[in-house]
Amino acid sequence: MSARTRVAVIGGGQNCEHEVSLASAASVAAALDPGTYDVVPLTIDRDGTWRDRGLRPIGLSGAAQVLRGCDVVFPVVHGPRGEDGALAALCELAGLPYVGSGIRPGALAMDKWATKLVAQAVGIATAPGVLVSAATAGHLRWTHPVVVKPVAAGSSRGVSLVRSVETLRPALDAALALDDRVLVEDVVEGREIDIAVLRCADGAVVASPALEIVADGIFDYDDKYGGEADLRVPAALDDVDAKALEDAALAAYDALGCAGVARVDFFLTSAGPVLNEVNTVPGMTEHSQVPRMFAAAGLGYADLLDELVRSAR
Ligand SMILES: Nc1ncnc2c1ncn2[C@@H]1O[C@H](COP(=O)(O)OP(=O)(O)O)[C@@H](O)[C@H]1O
Ligand SMILES: [Mg+2]
Numbered sequence: 001m002s003a004r005t006r007v008a009v010i011g012g013g014q015n016c017e018h019e020v021s022l023a024s025a026a027s028v029a030a031a032l033d034p035g036t037y038d039v040v041p042l043t044i045d046r047d048g049t050w051r052d053r054g055l056r057p058i059g060l061s062g063a064a065q066v067l068r069g070c071d072v073v074f075p076v077v078h079g080p081r082g083e084d085g086a087l088a089a090l091c092e093l094a095g096l097p098y099v100g101s102g103i104r105p106g107a108l109a110m111d112k113w114a115t116k117l118v119a120q121a122v123g124i125a126t127a128p129g130v131l132v133s134a135a136t137a138g139h140l141r142w143t144h145p146v147v148v149k150p151v152a153a154g155s156s157r158g159v160s161l162v163r164s165v166e167t168l169r170p171a172l173d174a175a176l177a178l179d180d181r182v183l184v185e186d187v188v189e190g191r192e193i194d195i196a197v198l199r200c201a202d203g204a205v206v207a208s209p210a211l212e213i214v215a216d217g218i219f220d221y222d223d224k225y226g227g228e229a230d231l232r233v234p235a236a237l238d239d240v241d242a243k244a245l246e247d248a249a250l251a252a253y254d255a256l257g258c259a260g261v262a263r264v265d266f267f268l269t270s271a272g273p274v275l276n277e278v279n280t281v282p283g284m285t286e287h288s289q290v291p292r293m294f295a296a297a298g299l300g301y302a303d304l305l306d307e308l309v310r311s312a313r
Contacts, residue, residue, distance in 0.1 A: 004038040006308055008070040010087060010310035012044040016157040016178060019121065020225065020283060021071035025076040027285040031302050032074075037309070040070055044077060062095060067236040071311050072097040076284055079154045083281035084110035101280040104160075108256050109278040110152045112183055115256070122255045124248050125274045127267075137182065145187050147218070148172055150179035154279070156220045160189065172237045188274050190267035192219060193235050195249040196282070196290045201310035203304075207246045208293035209234035223252035231289065233296045241268055248273045256280075260308055263290050291292045 009032075014019055022043070029039045042063055043051040049279020050063035058066070073096050075087035085106030085161060091098035095200065101109070116126040126195060131151070148171040149159040158178040160171035170258045174203040175182040196208040212221050212235035223229045237245070252275060256262075263282035266273045282290045291301045301306070 004036060005072060006038045006040055006070040007032060007072050007074050007295060008040045008042055008067050008074060009074045010042045011076050013079060013082040014046055014048050015079035015081060017078040017154045018046050021076055021078045024284040026296050028074060028076055028305060031301055035041055035299055040066060042066060059138040061079050067094055067096055072309055076281060077102060078304045080152055097312045099308045101258045105256040105258045106280050109280045112151050112277055115278055119252055119275045122251050124252055127185040127274060129183045130181050133180055134176050140184060142168055147185045147187055148175050148184050150175045151183055153178045155224060156186050159218060187271060188267040190269035193268050194263055194265045194289055195244060195245055196247050196261055196263045196293045197253040199259050199311055202309055207249050209296045210237060210245055211235055211289050211293050233292050245273050252278055261290055
């Protein structure tokens, strides 16, 4: 009998999605088949402290030692200092195979402004928007409703739909509390539809069935994690829209240079798909969107995780 593969599953992280990541990481750790995998959990506290399986603080050097004893790393840290390429960089420097996107796709996709530029360059529509900082936010003139959001955050933290001039400044301040760069975007009218893209262990790149989010206003934190969200998978789409969304999802994944699984989020407008964002470390509990999308295609949660780990090796 061959030895089991040791997989380090990293959760937590130093940003506003800490709890969301802990849930994803715990779920991944529990679902990796114990007959094949020996899971080694690692946690990063909000202040950056690394902790081992017993939640003992071990420091970065202790974590590096644990990682060196593993065959593959499965980073499940959303947001800055995780999803943005930071953990991919750590694995690269340590010479360890890891699940998911590398440094550049992680960094590019984490940056909603850079994502727009890449998408536009390959002909994928995005919402018109401007970039502001604390220094320039005051010059912004109110003209029409906008969505204000941090360039790099997640879970809808700091995202506001601004319908009136009085709420613009508080929205900018809320976004600037999470990032020093903020996007002010036109409001896109359309259905919210997400597609996951996966590079399989055999190298094939596949798109999942589409998932529609039916939300009133923006899809906010409570909608996402309150268990009340109306998620429909597969989304009801005609062939033309389905193909346009799938092509755009694959093109975005490819243009950014993603690996593993990424969730590509769109608005479907009367003029076709408009890309909202790409998540290179999407929510990964069994009930999160990505596992639900692949389950709809017949790929169960444990098999999806297995595919991810095998494609990393
Ligand atoms: N330009 C936009 N027009 C309409 N709704 C938007 C726009 N940008 C974001 N939203 C809404 O806000 C939600 C969160 O924004 P998003 O950019 O996805 O941030 P996060 O990375 O936090 O998920 C989206 O799921 C969508 O419901
Ligand atoms: Mg989003």
